[in-house]
Amino acid sequence: MQLIFWFASLVLAAGAGYLVYRADKKRAVPYPFATAALRTVVVFLALLLVLAPSFVIDKNTVEKPEVVLLQDNSTSVGRVLGLDSAKYTGCVKALLDRLNGKFEVDIQGFSGKMHSDDVFKYDGTSTNIAGALTAVKDYYGNRNLGAIILASDGRYNAGANPLFDHTGLNCPVYTIGIGDTAVQKDLAITQTLYNKTVAANSSFEIRVGVAASLCGGFSSNLSVLEDGRSLATLPLNINNDRFDHEYVFSLRTDKTGLHHYRIVVPTVQGEANTANNIRDIYVDVTEEKKSILIAAYAPHPDVYAIREALSGLDAYKVTVCSADNLPGNFSAYSAIILHGLPNLKKNITSALIAAKKPLWVILTDHTDYQTVGDLNHLTGVRLGPGTLHNLTPIYNPAFVAFTVPGNIQSILDKMPPLTTNVGGLYPLPGSYPLLEQKTGFADTKTSVWLLQQAEVPSAYLAGEGIWRWRLQEFKNNGNHDVIDELIRQTVTFLCTDRGMKPFSVKMTQTTWTDAEPVNLQAFLYNENKESTNTPDADLSIADSSGKVVKYTFERVGSAYALNLGIHAPGTYTYTARTGLDGKDYKVTGSFAVTGTPLELLDTRADFELLSGLSKIYGGEFFSANSFNALADSLLRSDSVKPVIRTTTETVQLIDRKWYFFLILLVATGEWLLRKYWMAQ
Numbered sequence: 001m002q003l004i005f006w007f008a009s010l011v012l013a014a015g016a017g018y019l020v021y022r023a024d025k026k027r028a029v030p031y032p033f034a035t036a037a038l039r040t041v042v043v044f045l046a047l048l049l050v051l052a053p054s055f056v057i058d059k060n061t062v063e064k065p066e067v068v069l070l071q072d073n074s075t076s077v078g079r080v081l082g083l084d085s086a087k088y089t090g091c092v093k094a095l096l097d098r099l100n101g102k103f104e105v106d107i108q109g110f111s112g113k114m115h116s117d118d119v120f121k122y123d124g125t126s127t128n129i130a131g132a133l134t135a136v137k138d139y140y141g142n143r144n145l146g147a148i149i150l151a152s153d154g155r156y157n158a159g160a161n162p163l164f165d166h167t168g169l170n171c172p173v174y175t176i177g178i179g180d181t182a183v184q185k186d187l188a189i190t191q192t193l194y195n196k197t198v199a200a201n202s203s204f205e206i207r208v209g210v211a212a213s214l215c216g217g218f219s220s221n222l223s224v225l226e227d228g229r230s231l232a233t234l235p236l237n238i239n240n241d242r243f244d245h246e247y248v249f250s251l252r253t254d255k256t257g258l259h260h261y262r263i264v265v266p267t268v269q270g271e272a273n274t275a276n277n278i279r280d281i282y283v284d285v286t287e288e289k290k291s292i293l294i295a296a297y298a299p300h301p302d303v304y305a306i307r308e309a310l311s312g313l314d315a316y317k318v319t320v321c322s323a324d325n326l327p328g329n330f331s332a333y334s335a336i337i338l339h340g341l342p343n344l345k346k347n348i349t350s351a352l353i354a355a356k357k358p359l360w361v362i363l364t365d366h367t368d369y370q371t372v373g374d375l376n377h378l379t380g381v382r383l384g385p386g387t388l389h390n391l392t393p394i395y396n397p398a399f400v401a402f403t404v405p406g407n408i409q410s411i412l413d414k415m416p417p418l419t420t421n422v423g424g425l426y427p428l429p430g431s432y433p434l435l436e437q438k439t440g441f442a443d444t445k446t447s448v449w450l451l452q453q454a455e456v457p458s459a460y461l462a463g464e465g466i467w468r469w470r471l472q473e474f475k476n477n478g479n480h481d482v483i484d485e486l487i488r489q490t491v492t493f494l495c496t497d498r499g500m501k502p503f504s505v506k507m508t509q510t511t512w513t514d515a516e517p518v519n520l521q522a523f524l525y526n527e528n529k530e531s532t533n534t535p536d537a538d539l540s541i542a543d544s545s546g547k548v549v550k551y552t553f554e555r556v557g558s559a560y561a562l563n564l565g566i567h568a569p570g571t572y573t574y575t576a577r578t579g580l581d582g583k584d585y586k587v588t589g590s591f592a593v594t595g596t597p598l599e600l601l602d603t604r605a606d607f608e609l610l611s612g613l614s615k616i617y618g619g620e621f622f623s624a625n626s627f628n629a630l631a632d633s634l635l636r637s638d639s640v641k642p643v644i645r646t647t648t649e650t651v652q653l654i655d656r657k658w659y660f661f662l663i664l665l666v667a668t669g670e671w672l673l674r675k676y677w678m679a680q
Helices: 002-026 032-051 075-099 129-139 301-311 349-355 369-373 408-412 466-477 481-495 607-616 627-635 657-677
Strands: 054-063 066-072 104-110 145-152 173-177 186-194 197-199 202-213 219-226 229-237 242-253 257-264 278-286 290-296 316-322 335-339 359-362 381-391 418-427 431-438 445-452 458-461 503-506 511-513 518-525 538-542 548-552 554-556 559-565 570-580 583-594 621-623 643-652
Touching: 002 032, 032 657, 066 075, 066 129, 075 104, 075 145, 075 627, 104 129, 129 145, 145 607, 173 607, 173 627, 186 278, 197 202, 202 219, 202 257, 202 278, 219 242, 229 242, 257 583, 278 583, 290 301, 290 481, 301 316, 301 335, 301 466, 301 481, 335 481, 359 481, 369 381, 381 445, 408 466, 408 481, 418 445, 445 481, 458 481, 466 481, 503 570, 503 583, 518 570, 518 583, 548 559, 607 621, 621 627
Parallel strands: 066 104, 066 145, 145 173, 173 621, 197 278, 290 316, 290 335, 335 359, 359 458, 511 583
Antiparallel strands: 054 643, 186 202, 202 242, 219 229, 219 257, 257 278, 381 418, 431 445, 445 458, 503 518, 518 559, 538 548, 538 570, 554 559, 570 583
């Protein structure tokens, strides 16, 4: 269509020029073709502005391939490099200089997460190779990612196995092996399995994995200590140079509170790495177990997912039943989880109202909105029915009922949608929306995962399918810690006794690692049981040596919150104080910070993993002293090449000032010629 307008403009302009030529020839103008040509150009440009006000142009740009060097910045790599770290850094920079002419070169550091600053600092406390490769794919996904150079010792202790985590990379991965693959004499505690929360006066197990290399013939004892006192020992007899065995301790305690247990294996003569001979664990002993009932309309994977998330907490006794075998009353349970109930076939609202127990209602296509609506005066939540659809929740950053994992939004971004036919959840004031969904209106959201603070606390999940979330998180990260944490904290919210405590302090967990910030929330209630944070609330923290640090809670919504930051490993006690209406309130508690040296549990390099990665993604494996060979391989590679990107741009003539000046210039030139030749 554009060509027609251009052709029409050219024909009309040529016609106008011909008429001018004939007229000027009759006037005896010295050079009539000159004025005719200028008139043709003026008319042609003016007609283009009217008939073809815009035109499309294609621009071709050559984009160099990106080569990203992923540098393992964990402590295990720094320990291997030692005094040679400066030499290694110089070799890496020389490699990048050689590649910089042909490629766009970038360097990123990684340990448990990605970072671009201080990539040669070697202070990371964990290594997540699969996560680093996924991060590069996501960040450079729309660019010409030519190759990845992975420099590591191959030992990962976080995230999924990179050999089986298919990241979708479509570029070669070249690996640089750092470290020593030789087997060294070592006796180590490889893992500890235990319930972090147990009930008092009940037995609990601690399973300890012990591995040894080149320690054949060594005999001693494996011990569990508390406050320097031995609680239990088991004989340790290593009969060969490759030893791997699990030991089980059965303990019992009647003292409530946080217990610090130390598991110890002795040091073998000649053992270089002794950091993995000791493991500290913390167990929170509570007064009694809380009974949780999961009542489902029919068997469902969601029910299994919730039961599995709660199975690691010894403080809860979980009972699962279907609609056909519900208990006669619910008075024996601390909280009730309803999946697809109540409905018309199984209307249990009267029994639920009579029991006045905390409820978590998970809405499915079996749920009847009328019967659930009958619980409104108990839970304070109204439902709006809708059509069956999928929903993808987003995290509500204003949520303060409990502390959620810091990476929750990045986890949710990769989750499949829930299935629901709920039009909306409408709570009373004092609710805590955990997850929300944007509606069709700007800045309007509806609750998806909701916690309601009331005389009888309640929670609602507007859809089914959280079992898919657990599977997806395990596929992405090798665990389902975030989804399990949301389930556990929701149940903890329901089971917390609020009626007897006008002032309370909550922690999402009693044991933290030395790589995560410690968070607390505090709640203050007036005589009407309304949450308020008008007065100041102070907190003092004391470590095991008696050193005290004081803080002041921040006001968040109608509650209090405090981020204590990262703490050194050890046991801490806290005291929180506030006052309201002339009354003073004090709350005490304790928490622990663990410092498991993940990077020192196994220090032998794994070049087989690095070589396997290179084979999977079509790259090559090189040792740490073969940087020149790596550069030569990349420079002569036919797969790492530039690409030509074509962009289409629509040019509007009316937006180009120079176009009007061009028309004016040509028209002025014709006028001056006519003036000079007196041919006007």
